[in-house]
Amino acid sequence: MSTMLADSSVITWRNLITIKRTPQLLVFATIQPIIFVLLFRYVFGGAIPVPGNTYTDYLMPGIFAQTVAFGAITTGVGLAEDLTQGLIERFRSLPMARSAVLVGRTTADLVRNMFVQSLMLIVGFAVGWRVHQGAAKLLLALVLLLLLGFALSWIFATLGLVTANAETTQAAAFPIMGPLVFASNAFVPVETMPGWLQGWATYQPLSATISAVRKLTLTPEGAEAIGLTRSTWWYVGFAVGWVVLIVAVFAPIAVRRYRRSTA
Numbered sequence: 001m002s003t004m005l006a007d008s009s010v011i012t013w014r015n016l017i018t019i020k021r022t023p024q025l026l027v028f029a030t031i032q033p034i035i036f037v038l039l040f041r042y043v044f045g046g047a048i049p050v051p052g053n054t055y056t057d058y059l060m061p062g063i064f065a066q067t068v069a070f071g072a073i074t075t076g077v078g079l080a081e082d083l084t085q086g087l088i089e090r091f092r093s094l095p096m097a098r099s100a101v102l103v104g105r106t107t108a109d110l111v112r113n114m115f116v117q118s119l120m121l122i123v124g125f126a127v128g129w130r131v132h133q134g135a136a137k138l139l140l141a142l143v144l145l146l147l148l149g150f151a152l153s154w155i156f157a158t159l160g161l162v163t164a165n166a167e168t169t170q171a172a173a174f175p176i177m178g179p180l181v182f183a184s185n186a187f188v189p190v191e192t193m194p195g196w197l198q199g200w201a202t203y204q205p206l207s208a209t210i211s212a213v214r215k216l217t218l219t220p221e222g223a224e225a226i227g228l229t230r231s232t233w234w235y236v237g238f239a240v241g242w243v244v245l246i247v248a249v250f251a252p253i254a255v256r257r258y259r260r261s262t263a
Helices: 002-021 024-047 055-085 087-092 100-126 135-163 166-181 195-203 205-217 220-225 232-261
Strands: none
Touching: 002 100, 024 055, 024 100, 055 087, 055 100, 055 135, 055 166, 055 205, 100 135, 100 232, 135 166, 135 205, 135 232, 166 205, 195 205, 205 232
């Protein structure tokens, strides 16, 4: 375990240096969510009523979750590029833990998400978003979002290892990302969707985290007005449960796929 952690820290640092040397990765990672904030806040927001809340307070948790979800694709694209360029073969020739490459990549993307989320906080406050439950619950909400991004990165790590091509990984990511982001409670109340879609839109991983974040940041009355009537810790536990399940399923698959791709 100590060897794996040491190797993973080295790979994490290597990936963070890559981001530092190509800052456009961070620039483009933040431009898209900012555009979504401005688009929904000032173009669509006036046409989407939300009971008991301003649309901005309703929207921002969805934007945060969308940001970490799209950011998770970077993990798969990065691994696919490393495979294409032969870097994985070089790692294979070193006396290092096989899982270190994957842990290091997902951890580096977790750190990147921390930076992007910090910037999105500033953007959110600038467009009128307000937190109504204090700094401690806001911090917990941000932790949940980062955990979601970490879990999703294992899904796309598996995808990147399967496709082994950056362009193919990006193309294959949308059929996964589309139902997660747009068939969710991120932008509109679930009640406005067809009945057959509401079950998925309510309980899928992204929606579970968004519901927890809203429960932690909206007023108690505002949360109840949009149907969040259970206790705060029920929503937090449900979101964490999804994270644990996703990592438990996809981390072993990704490690096995990595070993097979470098065998």
